[in-house]
Amino acid sequence: MQEQESKEPPVDKPLSHVAIIMDGNGRWAEKRGLPRQAGHREGVAAARRAIETAKELGLSHLTLYSFSTENWGRPESEVRDLMNLMRTYIESDLPKLVSENIRIRIIGDKKTLPADIRLLVNRAEKETADNTGYTLQIAFNYGGRDEIIRAMRALAQDISQGAVSPDEIDEQKIASVLDTGDAPDPDLVIRTSGERRISNFLLWQAAYAEYIFLDEYWPDFSRDVFLRAVDDYHARERRFGRRNAG
Template structure:
């Protein structure tokens, strides 16, 4: 029987990935500077982490800063990094207390030393937590991730550590930034845009997509819960003829 948020007999998504889109447009509609949209977006991150834990989701991946975002105005980039620093200083202790394990994926190039230290410290502090696995895609682009994985495979092949016939889908996945993580069951993108924007191209092969028409700062627990319920209502076949559970 369907409950308020979906089918109680079907599992809640184990891994939810979110493209957090629309901060700038949210601010523009209100005549506010773009940084205010990003600031309100941080509040949505807090709500979403809490909602994911309440829903029993074990993995949450957030697309926070794309490798393509470097083309934005320098002041906006500085504002974004300032908000990241503030978020970590304000929220890291609470996330750790609540058992959140933080992982960061993406390239490490072009990042200031203090940003790198801050990210590494967050990962190290929370590495043994198990309540929720929170992956932050930061300075991330999926094509870059796959290219870096291919480079590492080529290096291992050159050194004789891997043979060409050993490069299976499973082996290649071990070279990706997301090695060890389950593939997302559900992708949510806010703001009504209908594209992946170079996000988790490999990992989203069999994910369900839900696009919502609200900007990220307006992403509430209720919107999140309804997206998860929409996932529950779908039948996942993975290329076959009958649904398979991801539990």
């Protein structure tokens, strides 16, 4: 199906942070009789398009769900391919991200990643730490429940050491020890591939996000698809649990 002609991004309402569950690489490949690895490679190309469109939209944050804690249960060969894609992406795209003033933050459990991946993600964060453009958060070895568990352990340790009182724990304190730190909560969460679930993604942060579920597989995610989702977001009324007068 032919896409509609590109249009200018909407600017009528502020949109700061978009998070995307990049789903459907394998099914995209299978429909074409290709190996799943081909779908993952095309998924990287779609991620690059999303990163460019986020810059065009003037977002402050874009978060991409790249590899979940549950993905370790996939076949060993597929996990190896996904790890290799992460290596390749950082090595090939880091200079461009630096030059475009984009800050990179990796969220997830870095301690259990392969040693060379840890070095690469630390390098990416260090080399872009002073960038003042928008922040690209890559959720890699990430799970929302795992993130909350690690945050609660950190708070428990602070309490045991007397650094924090239990009475001081509130939403801001919890948010501060999550992987996302001082990042704003997502305004919009997009999931591709026709699935209608959140898959353990940003469970705390997305409490009041708008969700949009797209039928397109992730490799087919284009600028126009992104802008269509943003149009949908702007057509909604966000009440955050409150009731408008009238």
